[in-house]
Amino acid sequence: MAVIGDRLWYPPGYTNGYLDLPILIGDSGWRDTTLVSPDDLDGDGHPDLLVRATSTGELWLHRGQPDAEDPDATDPASLGDTAGRVAYGDGWTTTDRPLITAPGDADDDGVAEEGGGSGPYARYAAPAHTRGEGGTDIILGRADAEHTLTLYEDLRCPVCAAFEQANGERIREDAEAGRYRTEYVFGTFLDERAGGTGSRNALSALGAALDVSPEAFLAYKEVLFSADRHPDEASDEFADDRHLVGLAQEVAELRGHDGFERAVLDGVYDPWALRVSAKFDAAEDVTGTPAAELDGERIQEGGAGVPPMDPERFGRLVEAAMERSAGR
Known part of the structure; x- marks a missing residue:
């Protein structure tokens, strides 16, 4: 996943050497965060996301939810849902713990993800005057x-x-x-x-x-x-x-x-x-x-x-x- 400005994007990987189309899953509130993908933290069969608020050291769990069309898959939008997040810990300040990380496989395909994809949340636009x-x-x-x-x-x-x-x-x-x-x-x-x-x-x-x-x-x-x-x-x-x-x-x-x-x-x-x-x-x-x-x-x-x-x-x-x- 990637935070750009104040937004959270989810691209699934690469195809033929190109980054797949990212999905916008968080419109705002992401600038002051550190992302950790621990895979399926709560054991429900869907990957989750841990988010650290860097200014306070709070940890929040964003639970992955089933996709409406394919219950075995995870809805990417659920990982950016701040309304459904739950408190997971505190004291994880950048002073005490400057680096937090974990392995993860966000789409259950056996490959660790960077973040993108298709579906109703996908959008991609290249500027005019570009090529390739x-x-x-x-x-x-x-x-x-x-x-x-x-x-x-x-x-x-x-x-x-x-x-x-x-x-x-x-x-x-x-x-x-x-x-x-x-x-x-x-x-x-x-x-x-x-x-x-x-x-x-x-x-x-x-x-x-x-x-x-x-x-x-x-x-x-x-x-x-x-x-x-x-x-x-x-x-x-x-x-x-x-x-x-x-x-x-x-x-x-x-x-x-x-x-x-x-x-x-x-x-x-x-x-x-x-x-x-x-x-x-x-x-x-x-x-x-x-x-x-x-x-x-x-x-x-x-x-x-x-x-x-x-x-x-x-x-x-x-x-x-x-x-x-x-x-x-």
């Missing part, structure tokens, strides 16, 4: 460009922010001139490393901007990575939907845009953000951010895997890679 299965390919630029620059980033990553501040303008100018297309692959690993949901939530909001236009996407990404707007890595400011909507007011095309605001507040692109993150996780030889590739060749300095921050050095490495690619 599930709309997880974000490739912008002129159709006649002969090369592709691929950037791997996490929206909470401070080094990514520094890279964008240094090289973002040059990359946009090169793409507009048709020197290459730009592909963006976003990870959300800092949510797990630093805690919170800001990476996923900001990616969902960026998807809402992309649905408006590629130009709105690029302008909003620039705001999110800007020196005076990008939060400290340990901060989870991007988990707040209203904060993300407020930042969007700096983009002319998004200012007062009802469709964008509703998409952010309703989490329309939350499931899409999970799929994009899964694409990042599946990328070969990409273990951190930022990373850059030109037609599959890594753009890096000193073998560290990180592209140079200086625009001139970055440009020279990209130019050399383009010449090698053209000669292949």
Whole structure:
């Protein structure tokens, strides 16, 4: 399962390398929680969910209930039902017990789950201007460009922010001139490393901007990575939907845009953000951010895997890679 912003999503797994369609099972109240899937805790044949309120240390049991159409299966919505939860314990503060976990199999198929699926609670929307299965390919630029620059980033990553501040303008100018297309692959690993949901939530909001236009996407990404707007890595400011909507007011095309605001507040692109993150996780030889590739060749300095921050050095490495690619 996955908490994005203040919502709880349940995706069942992967099919052909893609994250299955997530199910929204909790509309609000999930930001300040830790999830534990202990499988069938109460012995009724249906998997359950333990939820910790991180601010108080309280534990709550959400009992899985039979599906109305298939009593042997579990209704995913029951795991997000706060009205039917029961108190299970207290004193589980992050100070005393920083990590709580348990194995689980949420759909009884013998495979531990991450969370998604089908049925009346499923919904999935990919932003306009995306490509590929599930709309997880974000490739912008002129159709006649002969090369592709691929950037791997996490929206909470401070080094990514520094890279964008240094090289973002040059990359946009090169793409507009048709020197290459730009592909963006976003990870959300800092949510797990630093805690919170800001990476996923900001990616969902960026998807809402992309649905408006590629130009709105690029302008909003620039705001999110800007020196005076990008939060400290340990901060989870991007988990707040209203904060993300407020930042969007700096983009002319998004200012007062009802469709964008509703998409952010309703989490329309939350499931899409999970799929994009899964694409990042599946990328070969990409273990951190930022990373850059030109037609599959890594753009890096000193073998560290990180592209140079200086625009001139970055440009020279990209130019050399383009010449090698053209000669292949």
